[in-house]
Amino acid sequence: LAMESRLRLALTQGHLKLYFQPQVDIASGRIVGAEALVRWLDPHEGLISPARFIPVAEVSGVIGPLGEWVMREVCLQGQRWREAGLPELTLAVNLSPRQFHLTDVAGCAASALAESGFPAHRLELELTETALAERPEEARQVLLRLQALGVRMAVDDFGTGYSSLAHLKRFPIDVLKIDQGFIRDIPRSGDDMAISAAIIAMGHSLGLQVLAEGVETQEQLAFLRERGCDRYQGYLCSRPVPVAEFTALLQAQA
Ligand code: G
Ligand code: G
Ligand code: MN
Ligand code: NA
Numbered sequence: 001l002a003m004e005s006r007l008r009l010a011l012t013q014g015h016l017k018l019y020f021q022p023q024v025d026i027a028s029g030r031i032v033g034a035e036a037l038v039r040w041l042d043p044h045e046g047l048i049s050p051a052r053f054i055p056v057a058e059v060s061g062v063i064g065p066l067g068e069w070v071m072r073e074v075c076l077q078g079q080r081w082r083e084a085g086l087p088e089l090t091l092a093v094n095l096s097p098r099q100f101h102l103t104d105v106a107g108c109a110a111s112a113l114a115e116s117g118f119p120a121h122r123l124e125l126e127l128t129e130t131a132l133a134e135r136p137e138e139a140r141q142v143l144l145r146l147q148a149l150g151v152r153m154a155v156d157d158f159g160t161g162y163s164s165l166a167h168l169k170r171f172p173i174d175v176l177k178i179d180q181g182f183i184r185d186i187p188r189s190g191d192d193m194a195i196s197a198a199i200i201a202m203g204h205s206l207g208l209q210v211l212a213e214g215v216e217t218q219e220q221l222a223f224l225r226e227r228g229c230d231r232y233q234g235y236l237c238s239r240p241v242p243v244a245e246f247t248a249l250l251q252a253q254a
Pocket of ligand 1: 036037
């Protein structure tokens with residue numbers, strides 16, 4: 001079967017799983033949230049990366065039902081963690097450009113929130129600069145609907161696209177996620193340190209939170225802390241892990 005048909009089957013047969021990568025508050029060192037990252041556990045092929053199947057889902061339209069499934073599962077899981085009495089978490093969901101423009105993401109978020117009881121202000125949606133640059137007025141209207149629901153918006157892979165912060169300010173955005181490409185070579189690359197520091201300072205001056213991705217070393221974390229970066233994600237804390245492992249990480253710090 002073509003990957004498209006196999007992906008449709010995987011979705012209905014429960015072969016897609018959500019992994020969660022912790023997001024850490026840099027000032028307190030505590031896990032305050034997680035990014036949900038979908039995985040395909042194929043009985044024959046094993047683990048298939050979203051880097052392989054999300055593009056197929058986008059082109060074929062499977063991204064519609066797949067995106068709805070992710071949104072619903074994340075809100076249901078978030079509500080389970082709340083009911084278990086674990087610390088409040090902000091959960092982030094990725095939206096690919098075609099998904100953002102061709103599916104009703106605001107309606108999808110609204111029903112996932114209503115169905116689960118998960119609070120809107122604990123849901124964060126990640127979009128790339130590319131998704132916002134395409135048909136910007138339409139994008140702005142969708143973001144305004146999401147903002148009215150109380151959902152938070154993050155710009156993913158920030159610094160790799162073409163938008164300026166001035167352009168981004170036209171959208172109701174809450175968080176900038178510094179692309180991991182700027183973090184990787186800290187402290188070896190003076191340029192990357194200057195770029196990261198500039199994103200943090202400009203983000204803060206515009207009233208945005210800043211999260212650094214791909215943090216792998218204590219030195220990188222120390223640099224980000226010194227610059228006042230708000231949150232980080234990366235192997236230094238944890239890889240993306242299944243629900244049970246993420247719950248264990250939360251319980252270990254409770
Ligand atoms: O987890 P990993 O680093 O392998 O993810 C690879 C890519 O897949 C990333 O760009 C990530 O944003 C994307 N991705 C992961 N989960 C989802 C999802 O649920 N929806 C969408 N649209 N993209 C996802
Ligand atoms: O495009 P997006 O930023 O949503 O995807 C994040 C990707 O980065 C995921 O595939 C995740 O597995 C990967 N990732 C997360 N933390 C680290 C890290 O510390 N180092 C590296 N090299 N990759 C990471
Ligand atoms: Mn992301
Ligand atoms: Na990213």
